[in-house]
Amino acid sequence: MTFQQFATQCHEIIGQYKDAKIGIAILDGKHTFYHQEKAIFRAASVMKIPILLTSYLTLSKALDTVAVLPEELIVEGAGVIPFLTGNLPFTYRNLMELMIIVSDNTASNALLKAISMEKVNQFMQDIGCEDSKIQRYFMDENAVLKGLDNVTTAKDMIMILQQIGEKNNFLNEKQQIDALRIMGNQQFREMLPSYTFDEEIHYYHKTGGLTGVDHDVAIIQYHEKQLYAVVLSQGWEDGFTGKKCIAEIGKAIAEYIKS
Incomplete structure (x- = not known):
């Protein structure tokens, strides 16, 4: 399959879902496919990737020390921490793992408190993101009612992923390898990887979801090939149709990367 054939297939898939807003950015090193790549979306849990990367930079000497879990930031929704018994001594690295692997909102809030929203926003600005911003903690519905939300675009998310997959001035190689390890253990696989069981295709990704919102952003590797894929919607x-749309785009990606 050529990239042009792949792009045509993506357009056909998008055309079947005209009632929703969909933003896509796909890069394979030589070619790009964009669709509403600058459209602004509620970020949901994909905002946890810049929190992960800012944590490497801000907490670099404290990642394996016991973390502070502010009681007021313990929330339910995605994750497991609120449901565990006892005072478990999580390290900051554990929180980073929980934040990505099971999308734990309490872990995310604790990290965000430790590093600050300002530093996450500064990191995104420094790497060139133009329309991404974090303005609230996770599960903070009062902030949402006040008009404060976390937002991003497909184009910005590609730049965030490239800090993991490309040599840059922010993360060192050890940090990039660790970030890939964590994202490769992602437990939610009902979107981009959904249509393939090919163990030679490796997905390093983060999903996101709210009412009416479904996202998946990924670094996808197949042998020597590497591809960046962001689908926001x-x-x-x-709670089904958005995931199906993204899964169909993921199926096209899998067919293309193996061709």
């Missing part, structure tokens, strides 16, 4: 009327 919102405006869905159920």
Whole structure:
């Protein structure tokens, strides 16, 4: 499959879902496919990737020390920490793992408190993100009612992923390898990887979801090939259709990267 054939297939998939807003950015090193790549979306849990990367930079000497879990930031939703018994001595690295692997909101809030929203926003600005911003903690519905939300674009998310997959001035190689390890253990695989069981295709990704919102952003590797894929979507009327749309794009990606 040529990249042009792949792009045509993506357009056909998008055309079947006209009632929702969909933003896509796909890069394979030589070619790019964009669709509403500058459209602004509620970020949901994909905002946890810049929190992960800022944690490497801000907490570099404290990653394996016991973390502080502010009681007021312990929330439910995605994750496991609120449901565990006892005072478990999580390290900051454990929180980073929980934040990505099971999308733990309490872990995310604790990290965000430790590093500050300002530093996450500064990191995103420094790497060139133009429309991404974090303005609230996870599960903070009062902030949402006040008009404060976390937002991003497909184009910005590609730049965030490139800090993991490309040599840059921010993360060193050891940090990049660790970030890939964590993202490779992602437990939610119902979107981009959904249609393939090929163990030679490796997905390093983070999903995100809110009511009417479904996202998946990934570094995808197949042998010597590496591809960046961001699919953001919102405006869905159920919890299934958005995931199906992203899974179909993921199927096209898998067919293309193996061709």
